[in-house]
Amino acid sequence: MTGSGDGNGSGLRTLPLGDGLSARAGFVVLGAHRLGELVQRRPAGITGNQWSSAIREAYDVVVCAEDGTPRLAVEIGPETPAGQRAERMKNAVAEAVGLPVLRIGSPTLRAAEHGRAVVAYVIDARTYADSVAVVEPGEDPPVGFRDILGRLPDGRTGAVNDLGALARAAAVEAYVEGRLVDPILRGLHVHWTDGPAEGWSWLEVRPGACLVERVTVREHRFSTGLDTARFAEDLAALAIGERLRTMDAAALVPRDELRAAIRGLAARRSELATGFAFDHLCAD
Structure with a gap:
């Protein structure tokens, strides 16, 4: 599973996988991490103010490759006007280091109760989409993951x-x-x-x-x-x-x-x- 932009990830740390919540399709699902734990150093183009604000912010779930390289950061929970500025800072840093992010805004869903199941679903959906991406000439389009x-x-x-x-x-x-x-x-x-x-x-x-x-x-x-x-x-x-x-x-x-x-x-x-x-x- 890679991001659609597929940055080289050179600014990302390799994370220890001992606290993995679960493993799925060759990926390890970790719990909450601050952005400062994922990024090695302040990326080029990010101001000191952006950096100091962003690194204190956390993602609810981090999906890593088997070598500990972060492949996806996930947030699940309410969207609040007060958090928009911090979100912009965090997005700027994630973009600079090529970290893919999935943000689910909901007043009811929470990472603690729903994060593991939703992330497993996303991994399965993306894995399935990658497996059927190539359609030979004359073949019918594959059934979408949601419609199986x-x-x-x-x-x-x-x-x-x-x-x-x-x-x-x-x-x-x-x-x-x-x-x-x-x-x-x-x-x-x-x-x-x-x-x-x-x-x-x-x-x-x-x-x-x-x-x-x-x-x-x-x-x-x-x-x-x-x-x-x-x-x-x-x-x-x-x-x-x-x-x-x-x-x-x-x-x-x-x-x-x-x-x-x-x-x-x-x-x-x-x-x-x-x-x-x-x-x-x-x-x-």
Whole structure:
């Protein structure tokens, strides 16, 4: 697994792998590391102020090759305005040393609870994409990682790599138990031009009141091998599944407010890299 930009990594340290959380597809997954632990010295073009700010910042998960060379740094968690300046500094250093970064912004998902599973999923997706990258003339395009069919935990046949599959099953169960008025987990996804992919997912809990999640995904010098926007939507569905366990009624969003927000996305379709394919959700 290499980044889409594939810098030579000459500014990166070789990390000890003794504290590896897990190994997968020839990579070792480590826990949180400060950027200063990953980079040997201040890169050319980085100011002293940028450097001193960035090296104190941490990544939640670091994926290394078997020799300890960092191949991917991952962040999972809330996006806050207060952290944007530090994020820019950190991105500048990572870019300078060729460190690929995957940033998942979510108010619900956390590295401690979800990081290992999400990173394993990304490694599998990228490994699969690399394995089917070459298509011989006359061959059909390979099935995408997300669309591989198999047996689901409930015995049905479906997309085995759908991160939201358990949440969808939990929604049906909650509906049967009378905790939801609609069992269908709905969603949308967009990709902003020169910006993040964004996925939304929601459930109608009470008439006119919805549980809503929004997740952003940013890839820097890295590609998951997935449709990034669809990946963001699946992560949003995963987050809905987490929130179903506690069901905070105070956090429900009026359906009209949700629809207005979707219409707001539709009105900005010119800013989207792949257009807006969800006009049917804007109707009353």
